[in-house]
Amino acid sequence: MLMLSGEVNIYLNSLGTIEGNEKILDAMVLPGPRFSMETMEIEGIEYSSYQFSEHGVEFSFTDKVLEAIFIFMVANEDYDKYVLGDRLFDNIERFSTRAEVVESLGMPNVEKEKFIKYYLDKNKYIHFEFNSSEILNLITLGWRD
Secondary structure (H helix, E strand, O other): OOOOOOOHHHHHHHOOOEOOOHHHHHHHHOOOOOOEEEEEEEOOEEEEEEEEHHHOEEEEEEOOEEEEEEEEOOOOOOOOOOOOHHHHOOOOOOOOEHHHHHHHHOOOOEEOOOEEEEEOOOOEEEEEEEOOOOEEEEEEEEEOO
16 A cells, blocks of 8 residues: 655545544645635535635535545646645655656556556545646545545
8 A cells, every 4th residue: 555654644634524623624724824615515415615726725525525635736827836845745846747756656556648546545545637748737635536
């Protein structure tokens, strides 16, 4: 099983917990105090997200369960780049290439043209998305697949 070190573990430990849980609060402290929130309901299912746009992080909930955390490693029109990239992993550089991620973590469980995915246990995964230059663009930490 893949073992990660760095602040990524604070985020990973919060996945699958209920909104307001102390583990989620510990994770939300990392990107800072300013965020916006969006909530919508579709067919009786509540979807909500906490968007730390200035710090490149989004927490995504389904029926109050934290199901995904998106960490933007490159700025886009909605999010600045993640401000704590150098602390996220102890063994991966902030703007790693696809080859450097695989060299650091080993062969992924899933490998496609634009992303690679590692399963951490039966409920959690980490997904690395790359831009056309093979530079790390987005990290998704997910609960269930």
